[in-house]
Amino acid sequence: MSQELPKAYDPSIIEQRWAEYWVREHLFDVPTPETTHDARKKFTILLPPPNVTGRLHMGHMLNQAEMDILTRWNRMRGETSLWVPGTDHAGIATQMMVERQLKEEGKTRQDLGRNAFVEKVWAWRELYGGAILDQMKRLGASVDWSREYFTMDDKLSPAVKEAFVRLYEQGLIYRGAYIVNWDPVAQTAVSDLEVEHEERLGKLYHIRYPLADGSGSIVIATTRPETMLGDVAVAVNPTDDRYLALQGKLVRLPLSGINSQPDREIPILADDWAKPEFGTGAVKVTPAHDANDFAIGQRHNLPNLTILDETAHVLLPGSPYHGLDRYAAREKIVADLEAQGLLVEIKEHTNAIGLSQRTGVVIEPRLSQQWFIKIQPLADKAIEAVDKGYIKFTPDQYRKTYDEWMRNIHDWCISRQLWWGHRIPAWHCKACAAITVSRETPTHCATCNSTDITQETDVLDTWFSSGLLPFTVFGWPNPNADTGMPDLTPDLGAFYPTQLLVTGFDILFFWVARMIMLGTHFMLDVPMPDGSKRELKDAVPFREVYIHGLVRDANREKMSKTKGNVINPIDIIERFGTDAVRFTLASMASPGTDIAFSEARTEGYRAFANKIWNAARFLFMNVDRAREAGYNMTMRESGTVPSLPDDTPLETRWIFSRLSAVSAEVDRALADYRFDEAANAIYQFFWGEFCDWYLELAKLRLDFTEGAEPNPTTALTLASLVGIFESALRLLSPFMPFLTEEIWHALYEGKPPAKSVALTRYPQAADFPADPIAESAMKTLQDLIVTVRGLRKELGVPEKEATPITIHAGNRVLALADGNADVLSRMARVSAVEFATESLTGSNARSTAEFDVAVIYERQIDVVAERERLTKDLAKYEKGLASADKQLNNETFMSKAPAHIVDGLRKQHAETKILYDKAKAALDALGN
């Protein structure tokens, strides 16, 4: 084991090497099973596919670190673990990216035409589309790269088409003219989810509409005066006394005359939507440009008058406003109204406006022909699946959020007026206007047989194809040769449902909810591996959903480009190493809370990595010495520990017992998604127990004196050191895969028992002997050492000077001190141990409930400081005693509290009493 490790840990050297090794060796590939009923236990997880246009951000890094920890952990626990990566074609985002590029060349997509433009996007994707996955490789993600998919590749596209056609045939897809959220920049409809609402201070305009009969007027209130050109009515509440007499009358709509024609006349009607307390109580009705007005229009059979085009410019040939942008039109209309004396007043008004998530532009509600999914039947199953517990949410509160949304769901607008995406497989007939929906490109209209058909130009919402991923990546639909129904594939049989989905709450509705709806809908038709009919509990796309928080900056601010506080993970990785960043994220990832990413913490975990590195150097150094001294040093099989003879030193029995407990704790924590607790348990064990105590004590046992015969204690300690260390590396490896891989390979001197530490067994509690007696003895010994160290410090004993100590205690402690004089000497510079029959109260003594200990040193302690300390302690003990007394003397407490609480309190009371008496005596002994 003459592995030479550099003195300081340098992640940049090792991380790249192992990242490449893992991919090159296909260590995490899981081949498709031979049959459809592969019985091994599976852990399957789908990577939320990043946009091809994406760049890695801290959110991805958290998401992937968590997934990787869980995947590696499950893999090491013996489950067939499959993590499937891929990217999303991201319709709008990608199209915009390429359009921006074209713009720099002074071109538009229309200049190129649809086919050439789509080709250009593909070319862009070839060049840059892999960037984010390349970045992902640096994170050490243990994914199966052989299964990498793209949502528009040849395997997935036919499945998307199949899903659309099936839904259409089932009557769950319809097309119609409805008000949708229109993005005038991207020039496409977007779904409700893609609209973000923002409170903005705007204006409420009160405008007078004269009655057509000249008998008066009515004043309406609106935030959008420009849309009055599309008004078809004025609405008042049926109960509103002010307007009872006006209901049914006509008003003359100002500014509406085109080509010198007179202004249009529109009715005043009664509708509940008009709220008497809003504005004047009278509102204008513009069905083609407002969702609520559209509903009013439907109720009253009003015409729909579209007055804005796709780019939100007024479309009204012959009108003086024709061609104006919506905001320019607003200004002009307001000015014209004022000129005509029809503008009554303008009030400040705050209202929520809709912004396009993609372009940031104000959404224009617009009436247009779109394709929708009739969502209720799908939502019903999705609600049932979660209600019945077939899908478990962590944190649980998201179950409610999900449920709430599902129960108030609206039909899903799935068509987008884009060029980049899955083109809707529908053809319009020019002859009879019928629609032919087909898996194959049809040659003629299915209704009238005309050959004059053209394909629908719209594409599908990106989330439609990603919503299908949990089954399409495993080969759905695979139609059965006889029935044509989707059939099981070996991959589907083995890996569906997936085990877990890890994601941020921001795509809970976009993606998670859609996968649940589409999964429960489509997979119910696919038989189970044993041939039986699939039930809802096995049709779900995943069994669990873990939702993590947001990664914020150190000041808890949301990271945003405009604030300039975005942390680029690659920068941080280059400064501290991937392992340290992963560990930081894990240690702060407590379910339900956001992460305030702190560089200070990352620095701390880089120090941790360095600590482990140096522990390895210590180990290697001693193995070399052992060899030179004639010891036989061969690595044991990974995961086996030496048997411990009766005379095994205390600290060795202790450390194995601790490792056993920590292994149990880590398993429990990860099962509960408590990444923070798991990380902290390992950190504490490695640093606070293994390095601080065990390594130091091992130095005492390792005897390589020249000429000495090999001795069994040295041999056992060395074997234990290596065994514990190797186990700890395995325990840590899901969190810090690079560092552990590097050291683990070095430990085996190029002949490792597996190709990677990631392919070995995860440490389990039962792998190591638990020893409660050793743990409690070690605890006492540690207390003794720490107490002596503190005393020495206070007495001003120079660090290097050894001093004798006196102990007064019970037999157990005395025997412990007596038998571990060498330990005390090494750890607390104790030169000799004497025993006293009387309790020790001098100023050079300290007491615990178990023992009194005094350090023999001629210089006196700082009496003032000591008195202060004792007085403080005394007050604390008094308070503790008082509160314990109060309870112990309380009959209700004694009769109601469980026995173990009462016993515990009694024990604590007794111990505190001892401490109190001792402190009191010590204080008295100090005199004045």
Next chain:
RNA sequence: GGGCGGUUAGCUCAGUUGGUUAGAGCGCCUGCCUUACAAGCAGGAUGUCGGGGGUUCGAGUCCCUCACUGCCCA
């Protein structure tokens, strides 16, 4: 407007179904260049658990209320 969180040490956060004297990391103070590690070692200080009220033998934990704060939906 409807809903969901949060408020614990200087900072960032833990704190299981109420149960003994509330923890961690970082930071801070003191002393150490101890041959694995100064990215280290040893010792130390720091909290009326946001305010008020209630339930209980017992509340950081449950209930009510107020304040501040973050988010989601409309």
